[in-house]
Amino acid sequence: xxxxxxxxxxxxxxxxxxxxxxxxxxxxxxxxxxxxxxxxxxxxxxxxxxxxxxxxxxxxxxxxxxxxxxxxxxxxxxxxxxxxxxxxxxxxxxxxxxxxxxxxxxxxxxxxxxx
Amino acid sequence: xxxxxxxxxxxxxxxxxxxxxxxxxxxxxxxxxxxxxxxxxxxxxxxxxxxxxxxxxxxxxxxxxxxxxxxxxxxxxxxxxxxxxxxxxxxxxxxxxxxxxxxxxxxxxxxxxxxxxxxxxxxxxxxxxxxxxxxxxxxxxxxxxxxxxxxxxxxxxxxxxxxxxxxxxxxxxxxxxxxxxxxxxxxxxxxxxxxxxxxxxxxxxxxxxxxxxxxxxxxxxxxxxxxxxxx
Numbered sequence: 001x002x003x004x005x006x007x008x009x010x011x012x013x014x015x016x017x018x019x020x021x022x023x024x025x026x027x028x029x030x031x032x033x034x035x036x037x038x039x040x041x042x043x044x045x046x047x048x049x050x051x052x053x054x055x056x057x058x059x060x061x062x063x064x065x066x067x068x069x070x071x072x073x074x075x076x077x078x079x080x081x082x083x084x085x086x087x088x089x090x091x092x093x094x095x096x097x098x099x100x101x102x103x104x105x106x107x108x109x110x111x112x113x114x115x
Numbered sequence: 116x117x118x119x120x121x122x123x124x125x126x127x128x129x130x131x132x133x134x135x136x137x138x139x140x141x142x143x144x145x146x147x148x149x150x151x152x153x154x155x156x157x158x159x160x161x162x163x164x165x166x167x168x169x170x171x172x173x174x175x176x177x178x179x180x181x182x183x184x185x186x187x188x189x190x191x192x193x194x195x196x197x198x199x200x201x202x203x204x205x206x207x208x209x210x211x212x213x214x215x216x217x218x219x220x221x222x223x224x225x226x227x228x229x230x231x232x233x234x235x236x237x238x239x240x241x242x243x244x245x246x247x248x249x250x251x252x253x254x255x256x257x258x259x260x261x262x263x264x265x266x267x268x269x270x271x272x273x274x275x276x277x278x279x280x281x282x283x284x285x286x287x288x289x290x291x292x293x294x295x296x297x298x299x300x301x302x303x304x305x306x307x308x309x310x311x312x313x314x315x316x317x318x319x320x321x322x323x324x325x326x327x328x329x330x331x332x333x334x335x336x337x338x339x340x341x342x343x344x345x346x
Contacts, residue, residue, distance in 0.1 A: 005275050005276065007307055007309045008310065009309075010306050011306070013312075013342065013345055015308070016338065017342065078315070081309070082273065082313075
């Protein structure tokens with residue numbers, strides 16, 4: 001293959017925007033989570049369990065985690081872009097990161113809706 | 116005054132070294148460039164670039180006590196001794212403080228730093244309203260000294276793919292120019308994970324710019340235009 005510099009993939013705006021939007025979602029959730037904790041009647045297991053049994057809490061947490069995964073994907077890819085040069089190694093790392101994040105997503109659902 | 120200066124001559128040295136100089140200063144010596152010229156008088160093997168000696172040409176950009184700046188407008192009185200002077204970081208050293216700026220200018224040229232307008236030129240100049248001209252303030256003053264781009268980690272890691280703060284400030288200078296007709300092509304040229312989005316707004320460029328310009332703000336405006344175009 002010819003050794004020339006190539007750039008101009010014509011993407012990046014969506015990721016940049018997504019990183020900002022997901023950051024806002026995570027901040028809002030984090031504040032709400034602390035408020036929820038402070039509003040617990042008692043710091044014991046039954047009230048903790050009751051807090052997590054509410055569907056809104058489960059869906060809000062899932063939303064937070066999905067935002068976290070998208071945010072992490074963009075951030076981790078940025079780090080790889082800076083420091084990892086060989087294309088094959090980059091592609092391998094990207095694939096591993098995406099697969100891991102999907103696995104984490106499934107695991108999160110299992111934790112949130114498990115008994 | 117005591118100076119510690121990066122010395123490297125690829126013809127004779129196997130690796131770079133730091134050399135100490137003790138220089139007797141005259142009362143008329145005010146700027147770092149005066150001291151460097153004095154060192155050059157004592158040791159003519161010492162090489163650096165300078166030209167206008169008043170912060171307009173951008174030739175004597177170097178790393179002064181860990182921060183990029185122009186020697187000619189850096190006051191000696193403000194410097195802590197020993198003054199450690201190194202070439203601009205991240206660029207190949209040709210000799211002593213002289214670096215190879217090819218990569219920097221390659222990125223500058225990649226943003227087409229000129230007004231593109233295919234309409235027949237008018238009798239005199241192409242006119243702008245004072246309000247439209249106002250937008251170019253803080254952009255056109257860039258002297259391409261490379262202090263900003265060589266203080267940017269994103270430029271250190273990807274100088275071949277990331278345009279860098281100087282190039283992006285210039286890119287916005289022509290995006291903002293109402294006489295230019297190619298704003299969409301210019302945005303297309305920049306919409307890329309490397310060319311534009313390597314900037315993570317850490318603002319090293321703003322910190323070092325000897326002309327007091329704000330590349331991060333210009334880059335933010337480019338991103339705003341991309342959002343406006345897409346959303």
